[in-house]
Amino acid sequence: RKEVEQDPGPFNVPEGATVAFNCTYSNSASQSFFWYRQDCRKEPKLLMSVYSSGNEDGRFTAQLNRASQYISLLIRDSKLSDSATYLCVVNMPRSNSGYALNFGKGTSLLVTP
């Protein structure tokens, strides 16, 4: 099983649509979860953290289900500027007792006029 798994898309949606992305992760001991956004030829940027109780930031809502190791991101009222790749990210143990953010391969979103 891949450590962080996402549907790669692409998702093509019209402006104003609602779109949902899903992600699963393999390590049940993981404690921190995020959605990052990456524009073409740019660095990943933190979109939002994801909490067990679910959290909202404007048009964006993130949910975490620890029991099923599942994370989601909902974007309401899509804007053209939301077009990007959305990366599901989980903090996981690595070598030498270190931890690092593990990235999914990303889900591509294209919002069209």
Add this chain to the structure above:
Amino acid sequence: DTAVSQTPKYLVTQMGNDKSIKCEQNLGHDTMYWYKQDSKKFLKIMFSYNNKELIINETVPNRFSPKSPDKAHLNLHINSLELGDSAVYFCASSQEWGRAGFSYGYTFGSGTRLTVV
């Protein structure tokens, strides 16, 4: 005022050469990282340093050697470059300790696009 800055932004070099990429952060963070993003866009951790101490050293060829002179700087030196090293290399930093299970999230530099010809 750039929080995490990398240089150079682009690097084109021949196979067999040795090159370095520099990274600096002015956020006062304790931990710094190198990630590689290959042609399939997959971001993979290579190394992490916590206040000059190497924490994570993933399965990376030993031609890659990170160096951290102080907690604000993490450089990456690559010997005997190969075609397969072509990728975008991202530096990142975070405020938490490199062995903490909890993370505040990372701030990334703008990346170094390495092309080996």
